[in-house]
Amino acid sequence: MQLTVDNLSFSVQNADIVRDISLQVREKQFVGLIGPNGCGKSTLLKSIYKVIKPQHGSVMLGHTDLLRSSPKVTAKQMGVVGQFNELSFDFTVREMVMMGRTPHKKLLETDNAKDEQIVEKALEKVQLTGHAGRNYTSLSGGEKQRVILARVLAQQPEFLILDEPTNHLDIKYQLQILNIVRGLDIGILAALHDLELAAVYCDYLYVVKRGQVVVHGTPADILTREIIGEVFEVDCEIYQNPVTGGLGIAYLSTR
Numbered sequence: 001m002q003l004t005v006d007n008l009s010f011s012v013q014n015a016d017i018v019r020d021i022s023l024q025v026r027e028k029q030f031v032g033l034i035g036p037n038g039c040g041k042s043t044l045l046k047s048i049y050k051v052i053k054p055q056h057g058s059v060m061l062g063h064t065d066l067l068r069s070s071p072k073v074t075a076k077q078m079g080v081v082g083q084f085n086e087l088s089f090d091f092t093v094r095e096m097v098m099m100g101r102t103p104h105k106k107l108l109e110t111d112n113a114k115d116e117q118i119v120e121k122a123l124e125k126v127q128l129t130g131h132a133g134r135n136y137t138s139l140s141g142g143e144k145q146r147v148i149l150a151r152v153l154a155q156q157p158e159f160l161i162l163d164e165p166t167n168h169l170d171i172k173y174q175l176q177i178l179n180i181v182r183g184l185d186i187g188i189l190a191a192l193h194d195l196e197l198a199a200v201y202c203d204y205l206y207v208v209k210r211g212q213v214v215v216h217g218t219p220a221d222i223l224t225r226e227i228i229g230e231v232f233e234v235d236c237e238i239y240q241n242p243v244t245g246g247l248g249i250a251y252l253s254t255r
């Protein structure tokens with residue numbers, strides 16, 4: 001399912017936070033959004049997944065006009081793993097993951113055996129089966145992040161938005177989460193801070209600075225000394241990793 005964002009803008013009190021951004025995630029592409037802290041990545045993603053309302057622009061997911069459709073229609077198609085996943089009320093891990101099934105249910109429809117099977121599978125996939133009865137608020141940051149991913153897996157979306165999905169995670173779970181989402185074989189738009197991981201996982205990158213897309217292209221085109229220096233104000237050298245053959249970045253100094 002293709003995502004097309006056209007001329008999206010969001011401002012608060014005359015401050016333009018997202019300025020006229022257009023982008024595309026083609027069928028089954030993994031597209032990364034990179035850029036310095038505060039450049040507008042989360043605001044752009046929140047505008048797409050309807051937590052905030054942009055003043056201008058359109059967001060099409062397949063044939064669905066997301067900004068004009070109901071939350072339920074959106075949630076049937078789009079899964080979201082956000083940056084902060086705090087809750088005021090406590091639920092068990094299993095209950096949290098079961099919430100992923102809600103968009104597929106009619107009013108007052110109860111959970112059935114198929115839902116339970118989907119939830120167990122999702123818990124298995126993120127290696128949290130043993131935590132299913134625990135209270136969500138008692139979990140570590142990394143465990144919470146994996147519960148949120150399991151909830152998204154249970155939702156069985158056709159498109160995924162990830163906002164720094166590897167926040168809080170140690171390297172094993174960073175790789176595991178990225179491998180799991182890539183293995184879903186659906187379109188993904190993800191804000192990522194780790195540029196080397198972005199090079200490995202993304203098919204295409206958009207670079208955001210001060211609310212605007214400044215350049216876009218394949219990781220090889222984008223992750224250059226010049227662009228990283230210009231956008232992140234850090235001097236670096238790009239090299240070919242002798243072990244993986246992939247792109248390596250040696251950070252040298254801040255400007």
Ligand SMILES: Nc1ncnc2c1ncn2[C@@H]1O[C@H](COP(=O)(O)OP(=O)(O)OP(=O)(O)O)[C@@H](O)[C@H]1O
Pocket residue numbers: 012017035036037038039040041042043044
């Ligand atoms: N409702 C708001 N009112 C005022 N300023 C806001 C509001 N929402 C976002 N901003 C500001 O807009 C800028 C962009 O924020 P955003 O969270 O989108 O950045 P980001 O690129 O995701 O950053 P990070 O990499 O640090 O997560 C920030 O300076 C933020 O303080």
